[in-house]
Amino acid sequence: MPKVAARDIAGCKICAAAKYEKNPEQTPQMLTPTPAQPLDVVEADVMFWAGLRVLTMMDRLTRFAFAHQLTNKTAAEVCTGLLSFFGTVGLPGTLVVDRGREFHNARVKSLLEDLGIGVHFTTPGHPRSHGTVERLHSTMAEHLRLLKLDRGLEGSEAVARAVLAYNQSIHVATDAVPLELMRTWQMPTGSPPPDVVLGRAGEVARESKEKRVHRINDAKASDRWDRIRVGDDTWVKNWYRRRKEDPKFVGPFKVVKKLSKFRVRIQDVETGRTRYVHVNETRVPLSANRRAPWSGSDTN
Incomplete structure (x- = not known):
């Protein structure tokens, strides 16, 4: 009976569109280069909170955060926010x-x-490729929330x-x-900075990242990419979802x-239109999870 129920659920379009994945498969995490010094890599994003638009930026090595309130999301306003960071902290190597x-x-x-x-x-x-600044938002x-409940503070001061x-x-x-x-840390134009603290910070960051990546990969043993096949029917996350009741x-x-x-490249069954998506956006059919790993022979 459980096998029959599982088969029926796997083929149910309503279930595929509306139900949560209780144990979603994840693609294996990859080790990415750790910046050698501050401002090698800086992440930027826009955070929305209680009617505010805030340009947030974070240095990947030191985890130093910066926030600049935006009056709108125009390119000119964003450039002003970026220049505020550059003038205060310095120019990053990569944004x-x-x-x-x-x-x-x-x-x-x-x-x-120009810069x-x-x-x-x-x-x-x-969003994982933007994970550092996304965790800052959280x-x-x-x-x-604490500032509002404890001190009644909101807006730019909060x-x-x-x-x-x-x-x-x-x-x-x-x-x-x-x-x-x-x-x-000092800018390269000055005398060499004391690298003891920064060197230790970089070492801890690398060790922490390696342990975290290995732990996640070993625990989840993700094989979504290996098991999805050309010809599979799949569903894709609804990024235009505005209400909780939307699929x-x-x-x-x-x-x-x-x-x-x-x-992967996918094709809409009804319209025939194709699009490109990351495998994490897809919902792999239940039957695909029982297959042997992909051998690489179905990419054509």
Whole structure:
């Protein structure tokens, strides 16, 4: 009986569109390079909170956070916020942003080119590649709720206090205080900085990342990419979901081709239109989870 029920659920379109995945498969996490010094890599994003628009930025090595309130999401306003960070903290080597219109436009591109800053756009629909600043948003939201309930503070003052508290607290990734790490670092134009604290911070960050990645990969043993097949029917996360009652997944789609690692081309069964998605956006059919790992012979 349980097998019959599982088969019926796997083939139910309503279940595929509306139900949560209780134990969703995850693609294996990959080790990414740890920055060698502060401002090598800085992430930027826009956070929305209680009617506020806030440009948030974070240095990947020190975890130093920065926030600038925006009056709107225009390119000019975002450039002003970026320049505020650059003038206060310094110029990063690479700026990591998503493909939202506030960053993916000619004006921001021109500003970064003029200042000699590289830009990396994250994979659409894959927030993990923007994970550092996304976790900052989660922590800031918690601080903002506490400030409102405990002191009745809201708006720009609450945001400033939340960032101050974040930068003066010991961060689990570095085992150090972000503000102290930034203060011990000097721009390359000056005398060499004392590298004892920064060297230890980088070492702790690398060790922590390696342990975390290995632990997650070993625990989850993800094989979603290996088991999905060309010809599979799949469903895709509904990124245009505005209300909680809207379906979490839309479809069905047919897997047309497996491209580079973790990306597939899918075709809408009803309209015939194709699109490219990250494998984490898909909901793999139950039958696919029982297959042997993919051998790489179905990419054509």
